[in-house]
Amino acid sequence: MLELTAVARSYPEGDGRRTVLEHVDVRVEPGECVAVIGPSGSGKSTLLNIASGIDAPDAGHVVLDGVRLDALGERARTLLRRRRVGFVFQFFNLLPTLTVAENVRLPLELNGVAPAVARRRAVEALAGLGLADRADAFPDRLSGGEQQRVAVLRALVHGPSVVFADEPTGNLDRDSAAAVLDLLVAAVRDHGASLLMVTHSDSAAARADRVLAMRGGALVPADPVRAAPDRPGVGS
Numbered sequence: 001m002l003e004l005t006a007v008a009r010s011y012p013e014g015d016g017r018r019t020v021l022e023h024v025d026v027r028v029e030p031g032e033c034v035a036v037i038g039p040s041g042s043g044k045s046t047l048l049n050i051a052s053g054i055d056a057p058d059a060g061h062v063v064l065d066g067v068r069l070d071a072l073g074e075r076a077r078t079l080l081r082r083r084r085v086g087f088v089f090q091f092f093n094l095l096p097t098l099t100v101a102e103n104v105r106l107p108l109e110l111n112g113v114a115p116a117v118a119r120r121r122a123v124e125a126l127a128g129l130g131l132a133d134r135a136d137a138f139p140d141r142l143s144g145g146e147q148q149r150v151a152v153l154r155a156l157v158h159g160p161s162v163v164f165a166d167e168p169t170g171n172l173d174r175d176s177a178a179a180v181l182d183l184l185v186a187a188v189r190d191h192g193a194s195l196l197m198v199t200h201s202d203s204a205a206a207r208a209d210r211v212l213a214m215r216g217g218a219l220v221p222a223d224p225v226r227a228a229p230d231r232p233g234v235g236s
Helices: 044-051 074-084 100-110 115-128 144-156 174-191 202-206
Strands: 002-013 016-028 033-037 059-064 085-088 162-166 194-198 210-215 218-221
Touching (some): 002 044, 016 044, 016 194, 016 218, 033 044, 033 174, 044 194, 074 085, 100 115, 100 144, 162 174, 174 194
Parallel strands (some): 033 194, 033 210
Antiparallel strands (some): 002 059
């Protein structure tokens, strides 16, 4: 479960401060997918950084899997993310010097799983997506859609309680985007994780259980029209 209560964040700008988040309240239940939309610069990335404990709020509380993030120091937040959080990014962020299987098993090894066991689990996960034959390939040998599916596996392989997705389909064609969303949403729901997804894609937002909009530093229910699937001819 993920919960933000009265969260505020501002940054120095010139002689004053720029308020990015003013009073953010949101709760994402286990197995629930919540999408956040809004224009560039509205605070979506700041929201993800604070919700995941990368950044700390100026005010308010952040609870992730029953733990108050805002009450922890930086090292404790880092260790909690390693164990309980998964991230999916727009540009894959796979490590280019590691093979596909090595990328997927990395979160397991960081959490103390024996290398041989981590390797087996990574290959089994890849096989479930029909990518077992790509286990020993390097990321640059995969298509964009394949790389993002590997990135999703890496985010989920250690069984996180909360998954954060930052424009997970923003760098993909429509068919690849649909496949990635199928994988991400199904995995989150099957394993009872909470998903908070930032997106500009109407079709991606439409897959969520709830769609919220970032307006004036707060989260509000989105106009239902914004959550409709993309029109024919409009890419994801």
